[in-house]
Amino acid sequence: MPDKYDVLIVGAGVAGSSLAHALATAPRPSSSPSLRIAVLERSLDEPDRIVGELMQPGGVIALKKLGLESVLENIDAAKVKGYCVCDAGKIVEIPYPGGHEGRSFHHGRLIMNLRAAVRRAPGVDLIEGTVTDLIEENSRVTGVRAILKGAEEKRPFYASLVVVADGCYSNFRSSVSAIKPTTKSHFVGAILEDAVLPIPNHGTVALIKGSGPVLLYQISEHDTRILIDVKQPIPADLKAHILANIAPLLPASVQLPVKIALEKDRLRRMPNSYLPSAPQGRASSKPGVVLIGDSWNMRHPLTGGGMTVALSDIVLLRSHLASVPDLSDWRAVSRVLNQWCRDRKPLASTVNILSVALYDLFGADAPELEVLRTGCFKYFERGGECVNGPVSILSALAPSPALLTYHFFSVAFYSIWVMFTHPRPIPGPPHAEPRYAAARVDEYPFLLIRSVRVFYTACIVFGPLLWMEMFAHSGPGRGALLGAGVVLAVAVGGAVYSDSYATLLR
Structure with a gap:
């Protein structure tokens, strides 16, 4: 007789392990029995990866909400109190606000602590085996087939809800979602x-x-x-x-x-x-299965936001799924998944947009982007809210797309101001002492034209990301949402323009 579970999770990484522990320990409706959960992982040996090693303060907070803060202990983790950005010998410090701290560690050590917590959780089976395919009945996913360690034949596992959390190289993403990274x-x-x-x-x-x-x-x-x-x-x-x-x-x-x-x-x-999140809990979604973690949504790892987004997603998903008495009722599950996708947007979208936009600036390969990169560095040099705001966004302490929009376009306007007013290097003979000079008045017409190009570049970097994260796949009401977004963008843009230039000209 094949095993039957309430929830079956494919993958025991950060997302899969955390979700298993979260669902096993979440309060259930009084009339509902405790969940029986299976987690299938190809190898339970300690993984060795070069990413997933820095957790922002927002991720540390999410771990505490999940009752998993102890997984950061006894792994020789280092405290992270902020960032410093280095550019051509100059250094600017960007501390986390309010004394918040992140953690950095060997990825595999964190995973082994998470899996140990899963083993201690009530009603959870952690199983070593390779999942080969999803089982579908009447167009609904009802389980998986897996080859367990030491076995040769496939074995079926059935569940009311299947969760795919098999990471960035997901074998099952394409079976559930048409969006590709x-x-x-x-x-x-x-x-x-x-x-x-x-x-x-x-x-x-x-x-x-x-x-x-x-x-x-x-x-x-x-x-x-x-x-x-x-x-x-x-x-x-x-x-x-x-x-x-x-x-x-x-x-x-x-x-x-x-x-x-x-x-x-x-x-x-x-x-x-970069993988924008596909809608879940809609009529177009595949019944019986959910994607989480990097199998569903990825952003550039420059800002170290991956684990923070995944853990924050699980904090929300735990409360939503715990409210469903019967997980085999796909209509009820769909409703909470749809709500979950909306609830996660402020934090996930903010972190995702920032990661890609910041990479485009820091990895500048065009003249206009180089202007923005220089302006961004000098923006940080100003200190105060020019540091506190961006690092609050980066650390997931201020999940606000509006605040991100404000600071991004503040950087754009400040970059243009820097281009006009700050000394820049003058080309000279090799190995000569560098010389600097501000723009001459006769260069202003050219710089004015370039300013338009810089601002346009900022818009084409930021705009498509904002659309993809906040408005794409928004369902029948997306027109109204987009309209509200446009109004917000115009309002924020006007505020940015007036406030930034008033500040700059003081």
Whole structure:
């Protein structure tokens, strides 16, 4: 007789493990029995990945809400108190507001703690086996087939609700959703030994002219992760490329550890993908199955928001699913899934939009984007709300698309102001002392034309992301929602224009 569960989760990573624990420990309606949950994972050995190692303060808060804060203990996790951004030898500190802290760690150690918590949760079976396909009956997903460790034949598992949480390389995403991820670049990763970061307990973002950004953050007492953004086409000799074009432009304190790591460690790559979330709980959704985590929604890992979005999603999904007495009632499940997709938008959309937009600025490969990147760095140098606002958004402490829109276009207007007023390098002979000069009055007509192009570039970077995250797939009422969004954008744009220029001209 095949096993029958209430919930069957494919994947025991951050999302799958956290959801299993959340559903097993959530209060149920008094008339409903406790849930029986199965989690199927291809390998229960400790995973070894180069991403999923930095958790923003918003993610730490979500773990506490799920009763899982203990998973950050005894894994030699490092405290993260903010960021520092390095550009051409200049450094600006961006601390988290209000004393909030994130954590960074070896990914595999966190996963093993999460799986240990799953094993302790009531009514949960953690099973090692490879899921091969979904079982469908009358167009509804009713379970999966899996080959368990040590076995040769497929075995069916049935459930009222199947949850797919098998990560960025999901084998089942295409069976549930038609939306596919797009990949702009790859992160190339290595571990530095006993490296000294420019500001202790701060993630470091190094802006490299002509290349993508480089991330550095401590993941244990002696280990520091470096992630180097490499765009397509990927150089044939990555180590030579990094040594010649990247390492010399990094902060001086990490250049030697980088060279040593390149000699000792193998370089590994991970795609930097963007996957907007598909609607769930709609008539177009496949009955009986739900996507969560990176199998459903991905953003650029530059801002370290992946785990934070997944955990925040699970905090909301737990309360919604716990309110359904019978998970085999797909109509009731659909209603709460539809509501869940709406409730998650403020945080998820804010983090997702910021990650891709910030990457486009920091990985500038066009003159207008370089203007925006320079303006962004100088915007951070102003301190005050020019730092507190953006880092509150990045850390998922202020999940507000309107606040993100405000600061993004404040950066755009400030970038134009910088272009007119701040000294810029003057080309000269090689190895000569750099000279700087502000724009001359006779250059203003050209700069005015360029200002229009810079603002247009900002709009085409931000606008499609805002549409995709907030309005696309919005269902029958999306016209009204879009109208409200346009009104909001105009209102915010006007506020940005007046407030930014009033501030700049003081």
